[in-house]
Amino acid sequence: MTGQGGGLAGRGLDPFGLPGWWSGLRRGGRQPDAALAGALADARDTPDGEARSTELERIAAHADATGDDRTALAARLALIEAYLLHGERWRLVEPLRRCLATAQRRPELLAGDQAELLRRHRRYAVEALLGSPRVGLDQARAMLDDLAARAVDDPAVLAELRCRIADHLGDEPTARRWYDRWSTAEPGPVGGCPDCAAARRAELLAGWGEHRTALAVLPDDSAGSAVDCTEQPERALAAGLLSWLRAGEPERAAEAHVRAYRRHRRERAAFPLLAAHLRWCALAGHPARGLDVLAEQLPRLDRPHDDLSAMEFAAAGALVCARAVQAGLGGRTLHRPAYGVRPAADLDVATLGATLLGVATALAGSFDARNGTGHQSGRIASWLAERPTAAPVPLPPDDDPDDVDEPGEEAPPPDDEPRPLSLAMVTAALDRRGDRYEVDDRGAVTGRWGEALIQFRRVGERGEILQARSVASRRLPADRLTEAYAFCNAWNHDRLLPKAYVHEQDGELVLAGHVATDLAHGVAPAQLAVLLDAAVQTGVAYADAVAALP
Secondary structure (H helix, E strand, O other): OOEOHHHOOOOOOOOOOOOHHHHHHHOOOOOOOHHHHHHHHHHHHOOOOHHHHHHHHHHHHHHHHHOOHHHHHHHHHHHHHHHHHOOOHHHHHHHHHHHHHHHHHOHHHOOOOHHHHHHHHHHHHHHHHHHOOOOOHHHHHHHHHHHHHHOOOOHHHHHHHHHHHHHHHOOHHHHHHHHHHHHHOOOOOOOOOHHHHHHHHHHHHHHOOOHHHHHHHOOHHHHOOOOOOOOOOHHHHHHHHHHHHHOOOHHHHHHHHHHHHHHHOOOHHHHHHHHHHHHHHHHOOOHHHHHHHHHHHHHHHHOOOOHHHHHHHHHHHHHHHHHHHHOOOOOOEEEEOOEOOEOOEEEEHHHHHHHHHHHHHHHHHHHHHHHOOOHHHHHHHHHHOOOOOOOOOOOOOOOOHHHOOOOOOOOOOOOOOOEOOOHHHHHHHHHHHOOOOEEOOOOOEEEEEOOEEEEEEEEOOOOOEEEEEEEEEEEEEHHHHHHHHHHHHHHHHHOOOOEEEEEEEOOEEEEEEEEEEEOOOOEOHHHHHHHHHHHHHHHHHHHHHHHOOO
């Protein structure tokens, strides 16, 4: 090991305390204004939230006024990063437009693969149209036209975006024409995971009532062999839920729901998929299960992924409540926690259903007012008119079959009771998440999540310490050691987990991080699940940041 980035004081080796991509920006010409650079470093040190975004906007505006294009570009790139991190894609449009204008005027300011990064951001900005009525149609179309001019090597993503926009507006004939181009085009660099693209196509087809065709386009590995995408196979399983049900395969749908919801119940990014789970519960004859899911996920409606997912979640929740009342479950109450000025309340099923219906119809009306159509309101109305099509089938066990007790065995302790850390506990927790992994002969558990290779090990004299080591897929050339140190120092200064460091291997720099938790007094399975979730999420965030370096 050559050295660790976490051991240096202050903001690290970079003279302005900024990460590696900022160093790349500075190589293009004169140094940026030192005061503004310091202000930008201070802004990056502040906690995530609206105050940080406001400060980054102020710095970018001041840099514009003084002609400091480098600082303006860096501040807006940081602003875009913050918006993406917090699921606020609708706010990307303006800072991205300014970044593109600066890059067109001063292309030498872009370092490494930042041009490709901006192209990906263009796609996210266009998709923001679908997620929020706060993005104008003309804005999104202009961004799409610009993407088309710069992504001629990626016809699939252009056809996909045009297809999805037409479908969102209710123009099915146009959407179908673009769908044909999308489904036959070779995937390009901006399109992302092919299996996730197939899931999006299946969702479109299901919305058009073509359930058999939707199932045919789902990836063959939806049963569990996909390894390259952190969202699969659960993303594909959720996409097929209603189509399996409508196509007369209720057992397959039940299996897919139970397996996918094990993971989607706890992941923030999976909020847009919860509507499919709720609709399945309502239409598959499991309203009690639907109320359980709704009660568990209701707090997430206050901080949704975007307006579209909030609308769909609320509509699906209203459908669950309606079916539950019909099934005689109207006397049940569900707790809705306080949020903002709204007090906490225990609502009966009918009242909650009416509340959720109001949320869904209001959001649908906002989309339709922006779009100049009534399509979203009509779509929500059609959801609420749906009825179960078959007798309910039993749900498969919600736990891994290996956890079922054999006759005569002593029942395991409850999930809230601490017990010594064991390999079986780690693998059981990952199984419940739906993750894939390998266990070597030393008991190390290794899996891949996106750009991160993460290994869990038990260390210490009694194996009482849980160690999670994350290694970024991307490696840097050895001559970028100073930049790698600066990146690790900035990461360790701004974030608690994982502890970042760099070492040299075979002439390349490996950027890794680790988290160690002393569990000498034992750990409850529920607590261990939280620890593993945190290790995976922070490890993936770290690897993604390494991948975004110039």
